[in-house]
Amino acid sequence: MIAGSPVSMRQSASNAKRLLRPPTAGFVRFMFGRGVSMVLKVNRPPGADASGMFRRPRMVLRAKRFEEISAILEKTKTYPGPVRMVGADYSQARCVGGDGGTTVDTSGLDKILEFGETTVRAQAGVRVGRLVRELAERNQELLLTPEMGQISVGALAVTTCPQASYEPGLAQLSSLITEMKLVTPQGRQLTVTARDRDLLRVLSSSFGLLGVVYEVVLRVQPMTPVKIDYLVLTLKEFMARFSSIIDAPGALRLHISPFNDRIIVERRTSDETSNLSRSGIWQIRNSVMRNVLPAFGSTVGSVLSGPGVRSAVVSGVQRALRATLDRGSRGVVLYAHEWMRELPPEAWKSRYTYSLWAFPQSDFPKVLREYFGFCSAYYKEHRYRCNVVNGASRLHQDRGSLFSVSYSGPMFTLEPSSTGEQGWDEFLMDFNDFASALGGIPTFNQTRALQTEHINKAFGDRARLFRALRQRTDPLNRLRNSYFAYLLG
Ligand SMILES: Cc1cc2nc3c(=O)[nH]c(=O)nc-3n(C[C@H](O)[C@H](O)[C@H](O)COP(=O)(O)OP(=O)(O)OC[C@H]3O[C@@H](n4cnc5c(N)ncnc54)[C@H](O)[C@@H]3O)c2cc1C
Known part of the structure; x- marks a missing residue:
């Protein structure tokens, strides 16, 4: 299928089967009806990538609108699980992990929606490097600036990104988040703000296991030397x-x-x-x-x-x-943005x-x-x-x-x-x-x-709490891949 040519949802299943064969690079467009469509990206050959990490999604879809993510999560037959998000694909571990399921690339959700005096609102696929540069043009900066610009804002919200810190309470990028919009494993939309501190705390370490983030609000401050x-x-x-x-x-x-x-x-x-x-x-x-x-x-x-x-x-x-x-x-x-490195778009090339x-x-x-x-x-x-x-x-x-x-x-x-x-x-x-x-x-x-024993020793009750919560919110394991099944159950 050639880039841009519309296909129906039924056809998408046979496309998915085709992708079990080693694919060549290219794009396929999926139609969800009423003008909602998405481009299917045939990736580098699935399997072990150059960093040695193993993944094998059945299909990789590039989302342009958050409604598409709801549709994917609801249609369990067309879009096999695990449904996994990929931002910049810059993680050092197998936390994206496709495992024969549907991987959704968030790079199409790339809009910075609103610059405010103390916050900025952005879609999940925006890269931190771009965000930091655009803030600098307005004499603003994030309260913590990482050294690498590739990180997607969606991943920043749900993964562990510790940074050299200045004060108690703010040592990890996800602590910059004051609002998160996400789609639950059942396809429903949810908005969580800083008022729901406990919920935000859990979502900030959820690695796409409790829902798919499509928009966030981050704290900013005036630029300081x-x-x-x-x-x-x-x-x-x-x-x-x-x-x-x-x-x-x-x-x-x-x-x-x-x-x-x-x-x-x-x-x-x-x-x-x-x-x-x-x-x-x-x-x-x-x-x-x-x-x-x-x-x-x-x-x-x-x-x-x-x-x-x-x-x-x-x-x-x-x-x-x-x-x-x-x-x-x-x-x-x-200024902080000056220490940011832009590494190659593909992690393995760095x-x-x-x-x-x-x-x-x-x-x-x-x-x-x-x-x-x-x-x-x-x-x-x-x-x-x-x-x-x-x-x-x-x-x-x-x-x-x-x-x-x-x-x-x-x-x-x-x-x-x-x-x-x-x-x-x-x-x-x-x-x-x-x-x-x-x-x-x-x-x-x-x-x-x-290994599991490293996780149990380090996180103990916190791991048990997260496991119980994950089982309650995603009983069908729609979002869970083998990496997290092994480490967290
Ligand atoms: C060479 C190199 C240098 C690095 N330097 C730094 C650094 O200076 N500072 C730093 O903090 N980190 C650094 N990192 C680590 C990297 O920033 C983190 O691992 C980060 O989480 C990667 O972001 P990503 O967009 O690539 O996430 P991905 O690897 O694409 O995804 C990470 C996890 O988040 C999930 N996810 C992604 N998007 C969403 C979403 N929208 N909703 C729900 N779940 C989602 C994925 O499923 C996966 O589990 C570096 C990594 C490399 C390889």
């Missing part, structure tokens, strides 16, 4: 100065190199009095992150094989990044991958010391080590969502990072057990290779 300072420390120095590091105001992001015994502490403080210094340091760092790392990623992963050559290249990247940061240690002032766990702030120096030891022992035994500088963020307590990683108190994330070369997946399996044993909290979208 941020001063950025760097401190380069050894592990020993970091441990000795930890109390003063966490007591000083500002958001903290760490850049950790276990094999160089280096921790770069990046502190971001709001600074309304600062003049913006366009020293270019930040732009250089951005360029390193955006261009140098991915470029080396493809080289390291596919061309170089000898471990000697590989580590020489890798440490070259790390040296470049560190030199950039060292030069920036005088302090730079910029050639940058990581996994994320969070640990109680009070334990973090000990966790980091153990992690340095773990990395070194792992390298000795398996000759594998992460080849990208590891990240970490300080998170204030945030109870805005049920699966918030800083639900119980202030935390630090730890994010082993890599270009995904051979040995990475095995490293993460061992790292997961290491992290879980140290009381770590994972995420469903940014932690790879999770």
